[in-house]
Amino acid sequence: MVRLEEKHPLAIRWLHWISFPLLFLMIWSGLLIYWANGIYRVGLGQITLFRFFPSWFYDGLDIPQRLAEGMALHFFFMWLFVANGVVYVLYLAISGEWRKVLPERRSPRDAIQVTLYDLRLRKELPPQGLYNGAQRIAYTGVIVMAMGSVVTGLAIYKPVQLAWLAGLLGGYPMARWEHFWLMIGFLGFFAIHISQVIRAGWDNFRSMVAGYSLVRDKKEADEVPE
Amino acid sequence: MRSPNKKPDAEHEAAARSRRAFLTLGAGAVAGYGGWAWLRSRPEDSSLEWPLRGMLGNNERVAEAFFSDGHLAPSFDLSRVDAKTRLNGDVGLQSTLDKDHWVLNVRTPDSADTRQITMAQIRALPRVEQITQLNCIEGWTVIVQWAGARLADFTAKYARQGGDARYVGMQTPDREYFVGLDIASALHPQTLLCYEMNGAELTTAHGAPLRLVIPVKYGVKNIKRIGTITYTNDRPEDYWAGDGYDWYAGL
Numbered sequence: 001m002v003r004l005e006e007k008h009p010l011a012i013r014w015l016h017w018i019s020f021p022l023l024f025l026m027i028w029s030g031l032l033i034y035w036a037n038g039i040y041r042v043g044l045g046q047i048t049l050f051r052f053f054p055s056w057f058y059d060g061l062d063i064p065q066r067l068a069e070g071m072a073l074h075f076f077f078m079w080l081f082v083a084n085g086v087v088y089v090l091y092l093a094i095s096g097e098w099r100k101v102l103p104e105r106r107s108p109r110d111a112i113q114v115t116l117y118d119l120r121l122r123k124e125l126p127p128q129g130l131y132n133g134a135q136r137i138a139y140t141g142v143i144v145m146a147m148g149s150v151v152t153g154l155a156i157y158k159p160v161q162l163a164w165l166a167g168l169l170g171g172y173p174m175a176r177w178e179h180f181w182l183m184i185g186f187l188g189f190f191a192i193h194i195s196q197v198i199r200a201g202w203d204n205f206r207s208m209v210a211g212y213s214l215v216r217d218k219k220e221a222d223e224v225p226e
Numbered sequence: 227m228r229s230p231n232k233k234p235d236a237e238h239e240a241a242a243r244s245r246r247a248f249l250t251l252g253a254g255a256v257a258g259y260g261g262w263a264w265l266r267s268r269p270e271d272s273s274l275e276w277p278l279r280g281m282l283g284n285n286e287r288v289a290e291a292f293f294s295d296g297h298l299a300p301s302f303d304l305s306r307v308d309a310k311t312r313l314n315g316d317v318g319l320q321s322t323l324d325k326d327h328w329v330l331n332v333r334t335p336d337s338a339d340t341r342q343i344t345m346a347q348i349r350a351l352p353r354v355e356q357i358t359q360l361n362c363i364e365g366w367t368v369i370v371q372w373a374g375a376r377l378a379d380f381t382a383k384y385a386r387q388g389g390d391a392r393y394v395g396m397q398t399p400d401r402e403y404f405v406g407l408d409i410a411s412a413l414h415p416q417t418l419l420c421y422e423m424n425g426a427e428l429t430t431a432h433g434a435p436l437r438l439v440i441p442v443k444y445g446v447k448n449i450k451r452i453g454t455i456t457y458t459n460d461r462p463e464d465y466w467a468g469d470g471y472d473w474y475a476g477l
Contacts, residue, residue, distance in 0.1 A: 002236045004243075017251065021258055037365030067364065068470030072278040075285055075472070159361065160299045160442050160477040161292055167300065172359065172367055210247035214240055 005215045007130065007207040012097065015088040016208060022081045025073065026149075027183055032070025035063045040180055052180070078153065085146050100130040102140055107133035118199075142189050145182050152179040273470035286474040293410055293476070299441035302357045307424060308368045313431055317465065318403030319451055328399075328435050331454040336387040340454075343384050345435055348419060351375035351383060356416060356439075361477055363444040363466075372439045374420035378413040381457075388457030389413065395462025396438060399453030406462035406473060407440070407447060416441050419452070444475040 008016075035058055042050045058064050092098040109126075110133025116122035125132065131139065155166040155175040169175040197205055207213045268275040274282070329342040355373045362368075381389050388394070394412040397404040411417065418439040421428050428434040433450025440447050446466045456462065467473035 002234055002240075004236050004240055013247075017254065033365065037362075039366075068273070068466075071363075071472065072274050072282060072470065076278050076281045079281075158289070158292075158477060161289070161294075161297045163297065163300050171300075172361065176365060206244055206247075209251050210240075210244045212240065212243060214236070 001217045003215055003217065004212040006211060007213045008211050009095065009097065010211060011091050011095070012088075013208055013211060015084060015091065018084050019081075019088070022077060022084055023146075023186060025077045026081050027186065029070045029073035029077065030179075030183055031061070031063055032066040033074060034180065035070075036067040040177065052184075075157075082150055085143075085150070089143065101136060101143075103133070103136045107136045109133065111137050118196075138189065138192070142186070145185050145189070149179060149182045149186075152176075152182065272468050272473075282472045282474070286472075286476070289474060289476050290408065290410065293442075295410075295414055297442075299358045299416055299477070302359070302369050304357065304371065306369050307357060307371050311370055311424065311432065312362075312366065312368050314362060314364075314445065315403075315450075316431070318398030318400055318449075319430070319433075320402065321400040323399070323430065323434070323451065325435055330436065330452060332385050332388070333454070333456040333458075334385050334388040335391050335457060335459055341384065345421070347384065348375055348380065348436065349421070351379045354418060356418070356441075358416065358439070358441040360439075360441070360445050360448065363446050363471065363475065371424050372418055372420045373422035374418040374436075374439065376415060377417045377419055377438070378415065380419055381413060385455070385457055388455075391457035392459045393457070393462050395454075395456040395458055396449050396452050397454045397456075398449065398451050401453075403449060403465050404463055405438070405447045405449045406464040406467070407443070408474065408476075409457075411440060411442050411476060414440070414442050442477055444477060446471070447475055 031053075034052075038051075038053060038058075040052045041048045042052075092101060110128070113122055113126045114132045114134040117125050151165070152169060152175045154162055155169050156172065156179055159166040159172045159175070166172050166175050169178060203213055265275060265277055268277055270276065271279040329344055330348065332341045332343055333339075334341075352375065353373060354376055355371065357369065357371045359367045359369050377394075389409070392409055394407045394409060395404065396407070416439075420433075420437050420439040421435060423429070423432055428437060430451075433452075436452050437450040438448050438452060447464075461473070464471075464473050466475075
């Protein structure tokens with residue numbers, strides 16, 4: 001027998017899918033802004049391993065000379081991004097869904113085992129609820145990162161009115177640096193998230209759209225000849 | 227109840243729900259794209275689609291509600307002053323400047339006359355020194371030691387009626403560069419009419435003989451070589467706001 005198992009509530013699915021284009025727009029408009037003072041890099045002393053960003057990147061994405069447009073878009077969609085995030089966090093808190101998302105005491109250990117499993121160094125996954133330990137840490141982490149983006153973003157946006165906040169973050173230039181690296185963190189999360197969704201397969205993907213998972217009850221399936 | 231194709235009910239229900247959900251997602255994506263296409267095709271107001279311009283206006287009202295003279299830009303120790311003050315922007319500085327005959331033209335809403343204030347009159351106002359960070363709208367910063375007179379003191383002494391106006395506009399003598407300011411930011415205690423930089427007379431490139439230093443705004447508002455100050459109730463034009471930037475540009 002096959003049965004439907006409810007997996008993701010409607011609100012979570014909506015908020016998840018709305019956050020995707022909003023985060024994309026925030027990152028893209030942020031790059032339009034960042035270009036005007038693109039100073040960050042990965043390197044040590046005089047040696048630069050990677051510069052954010054090389055000109056082929058800027059030119060390929062048509063980023064140069066669009067600072068004013070980038071700022072106007074960033075300060076338009078920031079409201080929607082924050083509103084979506086606030087509703088999401090409130091929903092998690094009120095519905096009790098947070099129990100499925102927040103890391104537990106055993107999550108770090110589970111996460112290591114999940115990673116070893118994913119790397120084919122371990123045969124079995126640890127037992128889990130809706131999300132395994134690695135997912136709990138990643139999904140909670142991305143919420144914390146979003147909050148960090150809002151806080152560092154506010155410090156850059158109003159470094160005088162919110163001078164105490166900018167000071168707490170190490171000053172305006174440091175807050176800008178933190179805001180940038182959080183963005184890189186989102187891109188990293190996105191890359192891993194997409195690859196894991198592809199690996200997990202169709203039923204998992206559909207559950208984030210339609211809400212349910214199709215569960216085949218093995219015992220009954222064996223008994224009933226089709 | 228069995229379906230004609232003998233699929234179990236669960237799979238049937240699943241297919242229906244799935245179809246509905248994916249159609250909704252698709253419709254949502256189309257609506258989202260439609261909204262984006264709509265937004266980007268709106269007629270422009272000062273080089274910006276009007277909804278974006280309107281949102282900057284909303285953000286401005288929020289910022290004005292939070293604005294306070296008590297919120298000060300951080301000041302720094304002398305040791306933190308940057309050795310090199312990056313130069314950016316020479317619009318309005320191209321014409322030749324006759325420093326000896328320079329006067330500041332001042333207009334207020336109550337009078338049709340233009341008053342002329344000399345450098346000596348400005349230097350007679352209390353000299354204020356501050357070491358603050360200049361935030362360029364491009365995202366870089368530079369810490370500079372400034373000295374000059376508070377615009378608030380200047381207004382009280384030489385343009386008393388101006389303090390009741392809603393805005394302040396400033397122009398270079400050749401009118402090539404101009405900024406608009408809300409009166410609250412203009413009268414902020416750290417807003418200076420500045421004539422010294424890093425312990426020396428202001429250089430021509432940095433805005434001699436008199437420039438604005440306004441740490442509650444982005445660098446673009448820190449106009450160099452001021453020729454005219456106009457206190458007005460009509461929102462003054464702003465060089466960069468005309469090019470798609472935020473008019474308020476408050477920090």
